[in-house]
Amino acid sequence: MDIKDIQNLIKFVAKSGASEVKLEMDDLKITIKTGSEGGDTTIVHQAPSSHIPQQVIAAPALETPAAPAASQESAAPAAASENAKYITIKSPIIGTFYRKPAPDKPLFVEVGQTIGEGDVLCVIEAMKLFNEIESEVSGKIVKVLVDDSSPVEFDQPLFLVDPS
Incomplete structure (x- = not known):
């Protein structure tokens, strides 16, 4: 091995x-x-x-900054209660997050767009394979939590979706 x-x-x-x-x-x-x-x-x-x-x-350690965590804790309860009504779509794999299928193509989804189950939301490149990430819920995209071409971890939140 x-x-x-x-x-x-x-x-x-x-x-x-x-x-x-x-x-x-x-x-x-x-x-x-x-x-x-x-x-x-x-x-x-x-x-x-x-x-x-x-x-x-x-393996690479998860980022656990001590000082910024204290300042984030005070803002976390307000943001958590605000985002509680939304469904969080998380990354199923480690890789690089892309919002477009190719540089010259339009975005898969935009904020405010209505999505259905099975709609492709993004792709995550892992080991030179591009994995389409499909929605498991229907609703409206409220927020994109990751920048395009950014590395993502397993179970990292990617999108907030309003199911109503």
Whole structure:
């Protein structure tokens, strides 16, 4: 198993929402733990008979800034109550968020546009594959929460939809 296979496994585990995965093969043991404590951690152990030393790979940690969090907490209750009536559409995968199918094409959806179930809202590029993200709800787009061509994390809010 090479490093790309391990990276793919980390992304798959993050996407699945599992909190811990252990994989043991003949000469390899991999443990992937995810959680809110500070990101994903992957530990790779090579068997003693192998001439390759033990490797430790740390996945990118989730951003947890301490100082800005305090200022956001005071604004959060007001925004949360305001957004409580809306449905949040979240990213099902890690990748790069695009609002258009191509640079010269129009946006998939705009603020104020009415959408139905199955309508394509955006694409997320993951490992050079463009995944169309379809709506699971009907309603009206209230807000786009991510800038075009921005990286997104698994379960990151992308859109607010008014279901009424």
